[in-house]
Amino acid sequence: MVDEGVFSILKLNAWYGKKHVLKEVDMTIRANHVTALIGPSGCGKSTFIRCLNRMNDLIPDFRLTGEITHEGMDIYSPEADPIEIRRRIGMVFQKPNPFPKSIYNNIAYGLRIFGVKDKKRLDKAVEESLKKAALWEEVKENLHQNALTLSGGQQQRLCIARAIAVNPEVILFDEPCSALDPIATAKIEDLIAKLKKDYTVVIVTHNMQQAARVSDFTGFFMLGDLAEFDVTEKIFTTPANKLTEDYITGRFG
Amino acid sequence: MDRRSRQRITEGCIKGILFICASLSILTTIGIIGILIFETVEFFREVSFFEFLTDPQWTPLFVDKHFGIMSLVCGTALVAFIAMLVAIPLGLLSAVYLSEYASARFREVVKPLLEILAGVPTVVYGYFALLFVTPLLQVLIPGLAGFNALAPGIVMGIMILPMVSSLSEDAMYAVPMDLKEGAYALGATRFQVAVKVVIPAALSGIMSSFVLAVSRAIGETMIVTIASGQQPRLTLNPLVPIETITAYIVQVSLGDTPSGTLEYRTIFAAGMTLFVFTLALNLMSHWLKERFREEYR
Numbered sequence: 395m396v397d398e399g400v401f402s403i404l405k406l407n408a409w410y411g412k413k414h415v416l417k418e419v420d421m422t423i424r425a426n427h428v429t430a431l432i433g434p435s436g437c438g439k440s441t442f443i444r445c446l447n448r449m450n451d452l453i454p455d456f457r458l459t460g461e462i463t464h465e466g467m468d469i470y471s472p473e474a475d476p477i478e479i480r481r482r483i484g485m486v487f488q489k490p491n492p493f494p495k496s497i498y499n500n501i502a503y504g505l506r507i508f509g510v511k512d513k514k515r516l517d518k519a520v521e522e523s524l525k526k527a528a529l530w531e532e533v534k535e536n537l538h539q540n541a542l543t544l545s546g547g548q549q550q551r552l553c554i555a556r557a558i559a560v561n562p563e564v565i566l567f568d569e570p571c572s573a574l575d576p577i578a579t580a581k582i583e584d585l586i587a588k589l590k591k592d593y594t595v596v597i598v599t600h601n602m603q604q605a606a607r608v609s610d611f612t613g614f615f616m617l618g619d620l621a622e623f624d625v626t627e628k629i630f631t632t633p634a635n636k637l638t639e640d641y642i643t644g645r646f647g
Numbered sequence: 648m649d650r651r652s653r654q655r656i657t658e659g660c661i662k663g664i665l666f667i668c669a670s671l672s673i674l675t676t677i678g679i680i681g682i683l684i685f686e687t688v689e690f691f692r693e694v695s696f697f698e699f700l701t702d703p704q705w706t707p708l709f710v711d712k713h714f715g716i717m718s719l720v721c722g723t724a725l726v727a728f729i730a731m732l733v734a735i736p737l738g739l740l741s742a743v744y745l746s747e748y749a750s751a752r753f754r755e756v757v758k759p760l761l762e763i764l765a766g767v768p769t770v771v772y773g774y775f776a777l778l779f780v781t782p783l784l785q786v787l788i789p790g791l792a793g794f795n796a797l798a799p800g801i802v803m804g805i806m807i808l809p810m811v812s813s814l815s816e817d818a819m820y821a822v823p824m825d826l827k828e829g830a831y832a833l834g835a836t837r838f839q840v841a842v843k844v845v846i847p848a849a850l851s852g853i854m855s856s857f858v859l860a861v862s863r864a865i866g867e868t869m870i871v872t873i874a875s876g877q878q879p880r881l882t883l884n885p886l887v888p889i890e891t892i893t894a895y896i897v898q899v900s901l902g903d904t905p906s907g908t909l910e911y912r913t914i915f916a917a918g919m920t921l922f923v924f925t926l927a928l929n930l931m932s933h934w935l936k937e938r939f940r941e942e943y944r
């Protein structure tokens with residue numbers, strides 16, 4: 395039972411209209427570990443990670459079959475509430491997307507939509523989330539400044555803080571560093587390594603070194619198939635699949 | 648003459664003609680504003696600016712002449728206010744529905760339909776107000792006069808609703824998807840995303856559409872000429888006959904007031920007042936929209 399994992403994905407297939415983009419994907423994602431998803435662009439990584447918190451529900455002609463259970467509950471069953479699921483499974487996107495509001499209000503947003511009005515509680519949550527996202531020291535003097543005035547790397551950490559503020563169990567990252575410079579990227583990677591103490595982390599990345607550095611498990615996607623899934627060290631030293639080896643050694647992709 | 652110099656002359660002619668065409672429209676505008684200013688200045692030689700702004704009565708066509716524009720401004724504002732009371736909430740709701748809830752198919756069908764609604768001649772709306780809405784309202788409100796501000800105000804609101812809805816929807820649709828996804832990923836509902844993310848982000852565009860709608864409402868002529876009566880009155884009571892600036896201008900233009908007289912010049916003074924208001928509103932709307940652009944680039 396220990397190896398059940400927080401997510402177990404069984405025979406997941408997904409389509410946009412008639413386009414079949416995920417094929418028979420099986421995966422187990424373990425709690426308090428970092429799972430990286432790599433693969434050439436267009437192979438379905440984003441689609442996969444967005445299935446985990448039902449973000450794809452927002453795309454009109456998206457369809458899936460198979461089963462995704464989170465903590466033993468089928469998240470696509472009729473009783474499952476996508477709003478509740480997204481609160482428990484947070485997400486950070488490729489391009490930093492803070493709201494055009496103050497830093498404070500960006501973080502308070504998620505709590506306010508769940509009816510938290512108490513100023514003290516909001517203050518505390520803002521401070522704690524910013525600390526966890528390693529941004530507090532840089533912005534504590536300017537909490538009421540517009541978030542769009544922050545640098546790209548700071549904005550992305552703000553988005554992480556915003557996700558943390560609603561107290562999720564899982565945080566999904568879809569190429570969180572692809573719009574950032576190397577220094578900002580290093581900060582986010584440090585942060586992700588720390589986050590796994592409290593959260594389960596799934597990260598999509600096109601950067602192989604990043605996957606190798608931050609993750610415990612790695613899945614390699616290829617044209618909608620999960621070609622290989624294993625302990626990160628194994629994937630990067632002795633991959634079982636020839637395709638994986640070709641990809642990580644830079645022979646294509 | 649060789650071919651090249653002939654070609655140069657033709658080019659020159661075409662350029663000249665195009666220049667004249669472009670100048671013509673600019674000159675016409677300048678001409679209109681010039682006449683407006685000239686006649687207004689002439690008007691104020693005979694009527695003091697102070698009387699114009701403070702006299703509670705507007706009776707240039709009677710023996711006992713009063714030139715207080717405020718009763719016309721008041722009528723105009725009253726009708727426009729009623730129109731906005733209808734157009735803003737309904738326009739905003741339908742914009743939210745179209746941009747956040749409706750399927751792409753539905754939007755494709757409904758948007759052009761709304762624009763057709765905006766193309767119905769205003770005279771039709773005018774008689775709709777006079778012959779249908781007023782009698783209907785009289786059943787509910789016994790004291791309602793046959794000519795009043797309420798019915799034309801409501802009908803005008805319906806008329807400008809498509810404009811408010813369409814422009815607000817454009818502004819809301821332009822809010823980047825990743826911003827909305829940010830809110831959805833925190834567990835926001837569709838309604839919360841619309842109210843707390845989309846509307847604030849599109850606010851300047853939405854406000855700009857409101858201001859443009861007000862400008863449209865105070866400049867609207869046919870509906871009020873037909874259905875609101877011709878009695879300038881300094882009142883905020885929507886149930887009695889009033890007169891708007893535009894309706895007054897129509898009244899005098901259609902009458903037999905000889906040109907060059909003071910009575911005749913009142914329409915220019917009234918027109919100038921209208922022009923100042925609409926110009927200010929249009930500039931404001933433009934400014935709001937520009938500000939929106941800056942925020943998102």
Ligand SMILES: Nc1ncnc2c1ncn2[C@@H]1O[C@H](COP(=O)(O)OP(=O)(O)O)[C@@H](O)[C@H]1O
Nearest residue numbers: 410413415434435436437438439440441442453
């Ligand atoms: N909203 C969408 N509508 C239709 N096709 C899509 C949509 N999003 C992605 N796709 C297609 O699905 C495939 C997988 O895309 P994606 O999951 O974004 O890949 P990745 O993140 O690995 O680059 C691609 O071929 C892409 O073109």
Ligand SMILES: [Mg+2]
Nearest residue numbers: 439440441569
């Ligand atoms: Mg992607």
